[in-house]
Amino acid sequence: MFTHHAADSSSEAIVIGAGLGGLAAAMRLGAKGYRVTVLDRLDRVGGRGSSISQNGHRFDLGPTIVTVPQVFESLWAACGRDFYKDVDLRPLDPFYEIRWPDGSHFTARGDTAAMVEEVRRLSPGDVKGYLRFLKDSRRRYVVGFEGMVAKPMHRLWETIRVLPEFAVLRADKSIFGLARSRVRDPRLRMALSFHPLFIGGDPLHVTSMYALVSHLEKEFGVHYAIGGVQAIADAMAAVIRAQGGRIVQNVEADEIVFKGDAAAGVRLTGGEELAAPLVVSNADAGHTYTRLLRNRPRKRWTDAKVDSRRWSMGLFVWYFGTKGTAGMWPDVGHHTILSGPRYEGLLRDIFIKGKLADDMSLYVHRPSVTDPGVAPKGDDTFYALSPVPHLGFDNPVDWATEAETYKAKVTKVLQQLIPGFQDRISASLVYTPDDFRDRYLSPHGAGFSLEPRILQSAWFRPHNVSEEAQGLYLVGAGTHPGAGLPGVVSSAEVLAKLVPDAPARPAIRMAAE
Numbered sequence: 001m002f003t004h005h006a007a008d009s010s011s012e013a014i015v016i017g018a019g020l021g022g023l024a025a026a027m028r029l030g031a032k033g034y035r036v037t038v039l040d041r042l043d044r045v046g047g048r049g050s051s052i053s054q055n056g057h058r059f060d061l062g063p064t065i066v067t068v069p070q071v072f073e074s075l076w077a078a079c080g081r082d083f084y085k086d087v088d089l090r091p092l093d094p095f096y097e098i099r100w101p102d103g104s105h106f107t108a109r110g111d112t113a114a115m116v117e118e119v120r121r122l123s124p125g126d127v128k129g130y131l132r133f134l135k136d137s138r139r140r141y142v143v144g145f146e147g148m149v150a151k152p153m154h155r156l157w158e159t160i161r162v163l164p165e166f167a168v169l170r171a172d173k174s175i176f177g178l179a180r181s182r183v184r185d186p187r188l189r190m191a192l193s194f195h196p197l198f199i200g201g202d203p204l205h206v207t208s209m210y211a212l213v214s215h216l217e218k219e220f221g222v223h224y225a226i227g228g229v230q231a232i233a234d235a236m237a238a239v240i241r242a243q244g245g246r247i248v249q250n251v252e253a254d255e256i257v258f259k260g261d262a263a264a265g266v267r268l269t270g271g272e273e274l275a276a277p278l279v280v281s282n283a284d285a286g287h288t289y290t291r292l293l294r295n296r297p298r299k300r301w302t303d304a305k306v307d308s309r310r311w312s313m314g315l316f317v318w319y320f321g322t323k324g325t326a327g328m329w330p331d332v333g334h335h336t337i338l339s340g341p342r343y344e345g346l347l348r349d350i351f352i353k354g355k356l357a358d359d360m361s362l363y364v365h366r367p368s369v370t371d372p373g374v375a376p377k378g379d380d381t382f383y384a385l386s387p388v389p390h391l392g393f394d395n396p397v398d399w400a401t402e403a404e405t406y407k408a409k410v411t412k413v414l415q416q417l418i419p420g421f422q423d424r425i426s427a428s429l430v431y432t433p434d435d436f437r438d439r440y441l442s443p444h445g446a447g448f449s450l451e452p453r454i455l456q457s458a459w460f461r462p463h464n465v466s467e468e469a470q471g472l473y474l475v476g477a478g479t480h481p482g483a484g485l486p487g488v489v490s491s492a493e494v495l496a497k498l499v500p501d502a503p504a505r506p507a508i509r510m511a512a513e
């Protein structure tokens with residue numbers, strides 16, 4: 001199965017994991033002339049961005065919102081191709097709607113005047129503060145996104161260099177703290193600060209630098225890929241194959257093997273070994289160090305150190321299809337956030353106490369309003385996501401016994417949005433943190449790897465070039481810059497800055513289109 005064709009093995013590279021970060025890494029390495037083999041234990045590419053089909057419904061398992069599409073544009077451009085020829089990306093307007101239990105709602109859009117009107121409608125006194133928040137958000141974008149995201153951060157100096165600007169921008173303050181200092185209405189405080197939840201961070205504790213996400217949305221839009229993120233992952237796989245790379249599915253890396261101090265390849269769980277002087281791990285950074293390097297003495301990422309990190313929250317996700325509902329619930333769009341009765345208290349239960357609360361906030365995905373291919377004609381495909389504690393707390397939730405009860409609670413909340421849906425269910429699949437642990441080998445079943453706290457970011461996060469071994473690199477959510485599609489795709493851009501061109505660059509890399 002794994003015969004090597006390369007005349008010169010010095011140009012071989014192995015990427016463990018076909019998540020979006022791993023696929024982007026393989027594309028970047030292919031463009032640099034490496035002969036790349038991508039390994040993944042799943043039967044489809046995309047990792048958390050993969051999909052599962054059931055009864056004619058396509059369930060996009062994870063990411064649904066594509067922001068900052070230029071990270072994909074430049075990835076494709078580095079491979080001599082045009083992203084928009086391979087992927088049908090559609091801008092959404094509105095971006096999403098937030099609903100509160102008192103019946104009030106907030107529609108997020110790219111247009112500033114429309115947003116100001118929404119703020120005025122909810123709380124006229126907060127317009128001035130909102131405009132200040134927009135400025136805060138832009139300034140943080142310039143420093144935090146443009147200045148750091150696609151830059152290598154493995155040298156301490158790179159992080160120290162930005163500290164003066166971080167001090168000016170009060171990066172020590174939480175994003176919730178920043179929102180609270182700008183607006184008085186508790187609903188607006190939530191609407192301006194919840195974004196880090198999409199990358200696994202507790203808004204009460206992650207740095208206010210993440211206010212930059214509001215600017216990203218406004219400036220570059222919120223998009224959806226027809227065919228789901230699976231279609232992006234499939235397009236990435238097609239580029240890799242066109243570059244002469246190969247993707248091997250249903251295989252699991254058991255250990256990274258070494259020759260002296262340098263990575264020399266990967267041993268699979270079946271015992272087979274693949275040799276390459278360049279190994280990139282897109283497996284979770286925690287799994288990479290505690291499992292794939294379990295027999296190596298480690299300077300920094302020891303088991304104890306990995307264990308003592310703060311992990312992002314777990315996710316309870318119910319994917320379901322509904323029969324004959326296409327025209328129903330006309331006010332329910334592509335993305336809805338159903339805010340529960342508590343915000344700060346619920347966050348503390350999830351992130352600090354590790355307690356599964358009875359109340360919840362849900363993110364509801366209804367891709368069938370944008371992408372008819374996601375469901376049989378006349379039907380709908382949904383998912384409802386509830387942030388829950390990860391499995392690393394004392395007395396973690398026993399999902400084997402709890403999942404059905406919790407699903408019933410989710411059903412009750414969902415009835416407010418899509419009344420009667422439970423009588424029309426035509427497909428159903430539930431993922432709990434147990435599934436994240438078992439499917440993606442995610443430590444503690446966390447949804448987004450290490451939490452993006454300030455002392456777990458930039459230099460403090462596992463580096464893209466491993467400090468533990470030569471020839472070993474890391475991409476994906478648990479490394480710099482962090483989780484989310486723009487983050488993991490940018491981690492591969494950082495990789496390309498760290499790795500030289502392949503020593504033996506083959507004459508023809510790209511198959512004719």
Ligand SMILES: Cc1cc2nc3c(=O)[nH]c(=O)nc-3n(C[C@H](O)[C@H](O)[C@H](O)COP(=O)(O)OP(=O)(O)OC[C@H]3O[C@@H](n4cnc5c(N)ncnc54)[C@H](O)[C@@H]3O)c2cc1C
Nearest residue numbers: 017019021041047048062063064065253283476477484485
């Ligand atoms: C429900 C949900 C909703 C989200 N929504 C959004 C959103 O709307 N927008 C956004 O930008 N981001 C979103 N995210 C975050 C985003 O999806 C992730 O941060 C990103 O996809 C992670 O990519 P990754 O490259 O780190 O790898 P992963 O997707 O984690 O993939 C890693 C791959 O490695 C494989 N693997 C692991 N260990 C091994 C091994 N030992 N051997 C072989 N293979 C292995 C796994 O099978 C997996 O395929 C969401 C995430 C979730 C879970």
